[in-house]
Structure formats: structure tokens, C-alpha cells
Amino acid sequence: MNPIITLTLQANLRYLRIASIMACNVAEIFADLACNATDIAEFCHAYELSVSEAFTNSVRYAEPSQPEKQVTIHFSSNNSTLAVSIIDTNPQFNPVTQAPDISCYPEGGYGLFLIHRLMDTVSYTRKDNTNILTMTKQATMVHEA
Amino acid sequence: MNISEKTVNHYTILSLQGILNASSAPTLRNYIAGLPEAQSLVIDLEKIEFLDSSGLGALVGIARKKKSSSAVMKLARMNDRVKKVFEITQAYTLFDIYDDVSAAAEA
Amino acid sequence: MKTLLVIREQESAWLLDQFPGIHPLLVPICNKPFIEFLVDFAILAGSEALRIVSDGGLRDVELYCANGSRWGVEISYGNINPADDTYTVIEKNRRFCLKERIMIISGFLFIRYDKKSDYTSLFASLQSGELLRCPHGSISLTGDAASVISPAGTLPFSLVALDSIGKYYELSMEILRSGLNKYVLPGYSSEADCYIGRNVIIPKSAEIQKPVIIGNNVQLLANTVIHANSVIGSNVIIDRDSVISGSIVMDNTYIGEHLEVENKIAAGNLLIDPESGSSIIMEDPHLLTAMTPSRVAGTLLRRVVHTFAATILILIQLLPWLLLRPIVGMQGKWKRKREPYYTALAGKNVTLTSTYIESNGSLSTLAKTLALDRFSLLFKVLSGELALIGNKPVRVNASIRLLPNRVAGYRPAVFSYAEAEDWPEFCIDTEIVEHYYAVHSNPMKDISMTQKAIFHRTYQNHCT
Missing domain, CATH: 2.160.10 (UDP N-Acetylglucosamine Acyltransferase; domain 1)
Incomplete structure (x- = not known):
């Protein structure tokens, strides 16, 4: 894994768009360099959405007692795989999700579910009081003949 | 996010433009809260550049309120990026979705 | 002309029960996905655009058909509700249906046709209204015909409602026996x-x-x-x-x-x-x-490879271990700790003896370079409790609510992938590297990664 860029933002929804635009742009540049077989728009949208979801969760679960909390977004790559980690110091959470029961008109709870569906792999680690949510996606489209 | 409003038949048509995420969803919620509860709505999504689950949650919340007050809420002109979020979450089952605003405002 | 294809989930649910995991529109009939027969017919009838609307998910169909450029027809997708009637369906797709002649194919139907017939001029001259109906659906036309000519005799196409596995089988056999030159078939x-x-x-x-x-x-x-x-x-x-x-x-x-x-x-x-x-x-x-790639077979192969490699390592390390272990132990630099660790199986732990060698003397540096601190752990590979290379074992800790062995891909091992990639410990990248290899590794790659892990120790110890 080669590190690409790390961005640390204050845990505030004001910076949500910065995080997701950044993800979209990193994904675009990466996909462009990695190969041209991928549907680049789709690849970028997956990153834009996933980071938007993860950052929103990080801000939502930040304790209000510590307004100076930060969220770190770290991009790295390996061959044709792009990885992004969202790191925060919030309380531990359970990254295993089920599809929300849509018939009950739920207003939330789609975030991690969307991430799981958009990305190839999602992993969660708790280390030294930080949450690390790592998502990867390969920039090659597996197209059946 | 920008919201522009017009009235066709007995429908209030809200055209949304820009980003609908966790930071702009409250704007939409507040705007709807300012309209009469039983007002039927058509929400035009053509100019939404980006929608995430927080934005979807806001739309679902509005649909639930409209349903409980027997008003109608329809969605019109979803683009591919918006559609993808609806497709993954199966939220399309909760809405009447039109490809044309005036058709939505007629029925 | 355009074609509107209306598919309701309920009509095709039986097919999803028979072949779970494959969208009913993508189930192959004579090795050709069902949807392609419909696309072909729409094109033969002169459609330049096709819209597939459903009250169920269309994601897989969309991934397969995309925008239709493969067939030279514009394909789009829409959503309807199960209760919508034909009028509502047309209203919901008004922009698509506007000012055009529309062929509406409604229902989970197979259309028998013959690619040699001229459907384009036929459809251009047919009067609007319902053309054909069968128990589970219909084909109808809207809009004005260019010049109405009533067709001579019966229409050169017919409908088969696909409503049971028996029908599916019959249809496949019918195409095979008498229809092979009527359709475009792969191969x-x-x-x-x-x-x-x-x-x-x-x-x-x-x-x-x-x-x-x-x-x-x-x-x-x-x-x-x-x-x-x-x-x-x-x-x-x-x-x-x-x-x-x-x-x-x-x-x-x-x-x-x-x-x-x-x-x-x-x-x-x-x-x-x-x-x-x-x-x-x-x-x-x-x-x-x-014939999906078997997880079990992969695990078994991995275990065989890891056991074999661990045996070789034990044989290599045995002599140095016998010589150095007592000396370094006497120097008080050989520190051991027995603690429980999580295994790859949920709810199961393993007690491991972790060894730490203080490397401030030539003999103890040598011992560490030769990875003798992992010597006792290698036997755990033979017993199958550890892998040779994988994740760094996580110590059992009551304060961790999320157990690592519930997270996919966790495989505690003697050496870790992060070591092989030479990432400093306590860095975020360590997690990413281990996660990456947990997903992308194979038994043969594991061997070379183990070599790298050992090589890096040698290299590191010489530098420090």
C-alpha cells in the first residue's frame, strides 16, 4: 500500500463536502492512472458517496463535549486498488449492518449499508481509542463476455 | 442547495438544485415545515448534483409525514446518480416516480 | 418508434425462487439472457429507444444492458409501483412516451418471432390499440400509424407467458427444435x-x-x-x-x-x-x-502450504534455537508471556506464548535476526491454530466489544503481512496492508510474503 494523501478536518458537517469532493477527485485521478477499463464516473461516485456517508457518521457520533474533534481521511493504493480510511476518536461502533427495512420509512441507518454495497471490501478496526474504517475498491471492471 | 417553488394544479412543485447531504438536508426539512401539512408535493430532482443517504433520509421523512396527513408526494426527473442511491436502498418502492414534472402534477 | 417494457416483480417471482441470485430478465433461454430476446424484438420492430420499468430492482439488468449502445438502441430504466395501471405507467414515463409511437410490452412474456420477417414496416402500419393478449400480459401500440394497412391474416409473432418452470423448459425445447434460425443465438x-x-x-x-x-x-x-x-x-x-x-x-x-x-x-x-x-x-x-471457487478448498490448500513451510522453518531454526535459547535465557534477555488470543473462529481463543528478545547483545541480536522468538509459535501452525502469515494476533481484551474474529478476513498468524511489507507498527497503514492481503492473498504469495517478513527482520536488525 502506497500512501497517497491524508486530510484532517474538523468534525463538522461544514466540511462534509470537502471530504467527499476530495474523495471523488482522488478516485478520478487514480482510476485514470490505474487503467482505462473502469467506468470512471461510477468509480468516483462510489468514493464520493462512501466518504460522504462515513464522514457524516464520524461527525454525528462525535461527542459534543469535545468541539475540537477531528476526522482524518487517508488514501492509499496498491496496484489497481484504492483504499480510503476514515479515522476518528469516537466511541466504538458496530460496523456490521443489515439492510434497513424500507417499508417502515426509516430516515437514517442507510449509511454503512450503502458503503458495503458500493465498495469491494469494508473493514473496521479499533486501535488506541480510534476507529478506523477502511474501504477498498478495485478500479477494474469485471465484465462478463 | 437552492429550492425554487411554483404551484401547478393543487401541487406545490419544489425544484431542488445542488447538493442534498447531511449539511443541506435541514434546509429542505425546514422549508417543508413552513408549508401546510396537507399540501401535496412534487419534488423535482433533475438538478440535484449529489444525493447521499442523509438526503434520502430527508426525502423519506417527508414522504412519511405526507402519508400520515393523506397528502401526496411525488418525485420527478431523477438523474442516474440519484437513482443509484434509490436503487441500492430500494427506496423507489416508497415513492411515485415520474420522468416529467407536468405529468406528476396532473394526476 | 419506442418500446416500453413493463415488468412486475410478482409475475417473475417464481423464476427467482427457481434460480436464486439471478434477475429473472437475465435468466438464459438457450444460452441467451431473456432480456436480449426482448431487445432484439424491439429493434426488429423499429425501436430506437427502449425503456424498462419495474416495481422491483433493476440494478443487475442495468449493469448488464447499460445504455444499450451494444445493440445500437438507447436503453433507459424507470420505477413504478405494483398497483399502477397502464395509464399511470404511461403518465410516469410521459417524457419518454411523448409524441411517439410506443409499443408497450407488459408482463413477463416471451415473444415468438422470426428475424427474417419485416417487423419495422408492419409496426409502422398497424393501428394503435391492443395487438395481442395472453393470460399474463399483452402487447399494445399507442400513437398514429403512418398509413394504416390491415395485416393479412394473423400477426407474424405470438406470445408465451412465462409462468412456470415447465413453460420455461418447453419454450427452450421449442426454440431448439424448430426455432434456431428464427432468433439470433450466441455461439x-x-x-x-x-x-x-x-x-x-x-x-x-x-x-x-x-x-x-x-x-x-x-x-x-x-x-x-x-x-x-x-x-x-x-x-x-x-x-x-x-x-x-x-x-x-x-x-x-x-x-x-x-x-x-x-x-x-x-x-x-x-x-x-x-x-x-x-x-x-x-x-x-x-x-x-x-462451480464457484470453493472457500474450503482454498483454506485447505493454504493450510497444507503453511504447514509445509512452517516445518521447513522449524528444521532451519532448530539448531540455532538449541544453541542460543539457553545462553540468551541465562542473560535474562529472553522474555515470555502466556496470554489468550482470538482465533479465526468466532467464540474461540488460543493461548499463545509470545516471546520478546532484548536485542542489545550480539547473541541476542542474532537470535532475533533468525526470528527465534517465533520458534514456539511455528508449532501452532502445525496444529492448525495459527497461520504462517496473516494478521498479527489480537490479545483477548474484555474492553473490545467488537471481536476481531467476527470481522471477515481475520487470520491470526506467526508473521503478519504488515511485517512483510515493512510498515512501522502502530501506523494506520498496517491495518490497510493486513486488510488488503486478507482479501487478495493466495497460498503461493503467502510463501514469498513470509520470506519477505523474515528478510526484513534481518535487514532491520543490521541497521539498528
């Missing part, structure tokens, strides 16, 4: 009634009778017989001395030795009798299996 056809895909291996002793359709990547073994009226999908193996007759073998299926499959549908490990609709799940993988 290479050197003679009539015989379509064969790419990369098909047929030994001299095998026998094939027409009419037949065989997909891509198919292997027939010695003395197999494919009797007339069979459809073999893609990625299929038919083992020695087996006989297939009047049957459909779906994609990714293995048929074992000495079997006779007659008038059945074989899909993965399912054997379906199209007449009664009953299906049997074959428990014995030697008879019938789905």
Missing part, C-alpha cells in the same frame, strides 16, 4: 441446428447429436454423450461416461461421472424436473456441483 454455427461457444473441449470419444447449443468454456470428458435437444450453458464440465439428453445444463455446473440426465434442468447443485416443478438438491458434490 458459432458450422452447420444448422448446432451452436457451439468459445473454448469448448470435445474429446474424440464424446458424441454430440443435433440440435444442440453449447456455451463457452465447456469441457466434455471421455465417452460423454450429448443427445439431441440439449442446451449446455457456459463454464460447464461433464465428467466421464455421462449422458445428457433433452436437458438444460445451466451455467457454472459440474456433472459427475456415469450420470444420466434426462429431461431435466441442472443448475449448480440443483436438479429440477420441469414437469412436476420439483427440485432435488444434490448433496454429493461428486454428482452435481455449483
Whole structure:
């Protein structure tokens, strides 16, 4: 894994768009360099959405007692795989999700579910009081003949 | 996010433009809260550049309120990026979705 | 002209029950996904755009058909509700339907047609209204005809409602027996009634009778017989001395030795009798299996490779360990700790002795360079409790609510991938590297990664 860029933002929804635009742009540049077989728009949208979801969760679960909390977004790559980690110091959470029961008109709870569906792999680690949510996606489209 | 409003038949048509995420969803919620509860709505999504689950949650919340007050809420002109979020979450089952605003405002 | 295809989930639910995991529109009929027959017909009828609307998910169909550029037709997708009538469906797609002649195909229908007929001029001259109806759907036209000519006799197409596995089987057989030249079918056809895909291996002793359709990547073994009226999908193996007759073998299926499959549908490990609709799940993988890459086989191979490599390492380390262990121990630099660790199995722990060697003397540095601190752990590889290379074992800790062995891919090991990649500990990248290899590794790569892990220790210790 080669590190690409790390961005640390204050845990505030004001910076949500910065995080997701950044993800979209990193994904675009990466996909462009990695190969041209991928549907680049789709690849970028997956990153834009996933980071938007993860950052929103990080801000939502930040304790209000510590307004100076930060969220770190770290991009790295390996061959044709792009990885992004969202790191925060919030309380531990359970990254295993089920599809929300849509018939009950739920207003939330789609975030991690969307991430799981958009990305190839999602992993969660708790280390030294930080949450690390790592998502990867390969920039090659597996197209059946 | 920008919201522009017009009235066709007995429908209030809200055209949304820009980003609908966790930071702009409250704007939409507040705007709807300012309209009469039983007002039927058509929400035009053509100019939404980006929608995430927080934005979807806001739309679902509005649909639930409209349903409980027997008003109608329809969605019109979803683009591919918006559609993808609806497709993954199966939220399309909760809405009447039109490809044309005036058709939505007629029925 | 444009075509609006209205598919309701309820009408095709039975097919999803029979072949779970594949969208009903993508189920192959004679090796061609069902939706492609409809696309072909829409194009023959002169459509320049096709819109598929459904009250269910269309994601897989969208991934497959995309925007239709493959067929030179513009394909779009829409959502409806189960309760919508035809009028509402048209209203919901008004922009698509506006000012155009629209053919509405409603229902989970197969349309019998003949590619040699001229449907474009026929549809241009047909009067609007319902053209054909069958129990589960209809074809109708809206908009004005260019010049109305009432067609002579019956229409040159007809409908088949796909509503049971029996119908599906009958239809496949009908196409095979009499319709092969009416549709565009995949595969290479050197003679009539015989379509064969790419990369098909047929030994001299095998026998094939027409009419037949065989997909891509198919292997027939010695003395197999494919009797007339069979459809073999893609990625299929038919083992020695087996006989297939009047049957459909779906994609990714293995048929074992000495079997006779007659008038059945074989899909993965399912054997379906199209007449009664009953299906049997074959428990014995030697008879019938789905050919997805087996996790178990991968694990087994990995374990064999890891055990073998660990044995070699133990043999290499044995002598240095016997010599250095007592000396370094006497120096008080050999520190051991027995603690419980999480295993790869949920709810199971393993007690490991972790060794730490203080490397501030030449002998203890040598011991560390030779990775003697991992010597005792290597025996855990032989007993299968640890892998040779994988994740760094996580110590059992009551404060961790999320157990690592509930997270996919956790495999505690003697050496970790992060060590092999030489990432400093306590860095975020360590997690990412381990996660990456947990997903992308294979047993052979594991060996070279172990070598790298050991090499890095040597290198590091010489530098410090």
C-alpha cells in the first residue's frame, strides 16, 4: 500500500463536502492512472458517496463535549486498488449492518449499508481509542463476455 | 442547495438544485415545515448534483409525514446518480416516480 | 418508434425462487439472457429507444444492458409501483412516451418471432390499440400509424407467458427444435441446428447429436454423450461416461461421472424436473456441483502450504534455537508471556506464548535476526491454530466489544503481512496492508510474503 494523501478536518458537517469532493477527485485521478477499463464516473461516485456517508457518521457520533474533534481521511493504493480510511476518536461502533427495512420509512441507518454495497471490501478496526474504517475498491471492471 | 417553488394544479412543485447531504438536508426539512401539512408535493430532482443517504433520509421523512396527513408526494426527473442511491436502498418502492414534472402534477 | 417494457416483480417471482441470485430478465433461454430476446424484438420492430420499468430492482439488468449502445438502441430504466395501471405507467414515463409511437410490452412474456420477417414496416402500419393478449400480459401500440394497412391474416409473432418452470423448459425445447434460425443465438454455427461457444473441449470419444447449443468454456470428458435437444450453458464440465439428453445444463455446473440426465434442468447443485416443478438438491458434490471457487478448498490448500513451510522453518531454526535459547535465557534477555488470543473462529481463543528478545547483545541480536522468538509459535501452525502469515494476533481484551474474529478476513498468524511489507507498527497503514492481503492473498504469495517478513527482520536488525 502506497500512501497517497491524508486530510484532517474538523468534525463538522461544514466540511462534509470537502471530504467527499476530495474523495471523488482522488478516485478520478487514480482510476485514470490505474487503467482505462473502469467506468470512471461510477468509480468516483462510489468514493464520493462512501466518504460522504462515513464522514457524516464520524461527525454525528462525535461527542459534543469535545468541539475540537477531528476526522482524518487517508488514501492509499496498491496496484489497481484504492483504499480510503476514515479515522476518528469516537466511541466504538458496530460496523456490521443489515439492510434497513424500507417499508417502515426509516430516515437514517442507510449509511454503512450503502458503503458495503458500493465498495469491494469494508473493514473496521479499533486501535488506541480510534476507529478506523477502511474501504477498498478495485478500479477494474469485471465484465462478463 | 437552492429550492425554487411554483404551484401547478393543487401541487406545490419544489425544484431542488445542488447538493442534498447531511449539511443541506435541514434546509429542505425546514422549508417543508413552513408549508401546510396537507399540501401535496412534487419534488423535482433533475438538478440535484449529489444525493447521499442523509438526503434520502430527508426525502423519506417527508414522504412519511405526507402519508400520515393523506397528502401526496411525488418525485420527478431523477438523474442516474440519484437513482443509484434509490436503487441500492430500494427506496423507489416508497415513492411515485415520474420522468416529467407536468405529468406528476396532473394526476 | 419506442418500446416500453413493463415488468412486475410478482409475475417473475417464481423464476427467482427457481434460480436464486439471478434477475429473472437475465435468466438464459438457450444460452441467451431473456432480456436480449426482448431487445432484439424491439429493434426488429423499429425501436430506437427502449425503456424498462419495474416495481422491483433493476440494478443487475442495468449493469448488464447499460445504455444499450451494444445493440445500437438507447436503453433507459424507470420505477413504478405494483398497483399502477397502464395509464399511470404511461403518465410516469410521459417524457419518454411523448409524441411517439410506443409499443408497450407488459408482463413477463416471451415473444415468438422470426428475424427474417419485416417487423419495422408492419409496426409502422398497424393501428394503435391492443395487438395481442395472453393470460399474463399483452402487447399494445399507442400513437398514429403512418398509413394504416390491415395485416393479412394473423400477426407474424405470438406470445408465451412465462409462468412456470415447465413453460420455461418447453419454450427452450421449442426454440431448439424448430426455432434456431428464427432468433439470433450466441455461439458459432458450422452447420444448422448446432451452436457451439468459445473454448469448448470435445474429446474424440464424446458424441454430440443435433440440435444442440453449447456455451463457452465447456469441457466434455471421455465417452460423454450429448443427445439431441440439449442446451449446455457456459463454464460447464461433464465428467466421464455421462449422458445428457433433452436437458438444460445451466451455467457454472459440474456433472459427475456415469450420470444420466434426462429431461431435466441442472443448475449448480440443483436438479429440477420441469414437469412436476420439483427440485432435488444434490448433496454429493461428486454428482452435481455449483462451480464457484470453493472457500474450503482454498483454506485447505493454504493450510497444507503453511504447514509445509512452517516445518521447513522449524528444521532451519532448530539448531540455532538449541544453541542460543539457553545462553540468551541465562542473560535474562529472553522474555515470555502466556496470554489468550482470538482465533479465526468466532467464540474461540488460543493461548499463545509470545516471546520478546532484548536485542542489545550480539547473541541476542542474532537470535532475533533468525526470528527465534517465533520458534514456539511455528508449532501452532502445525496444529492448525495459527497461520504462517496473516494478521498479527489480537490479545483477548474484555474492553473490545467488537471481536476481531467476527470481522471477515481475520487470520491470526506467526508473521503478519504488515511485517512483510515493512510498515512501522502502530501506523494506520498496517491495518490497510493486513486488510488488503486478507482479501487478495493466495497460498503461493503467502510463501514469498513470509520470506519477505523474515528478510526484513534481518535487514532491520543490521541497521539498528
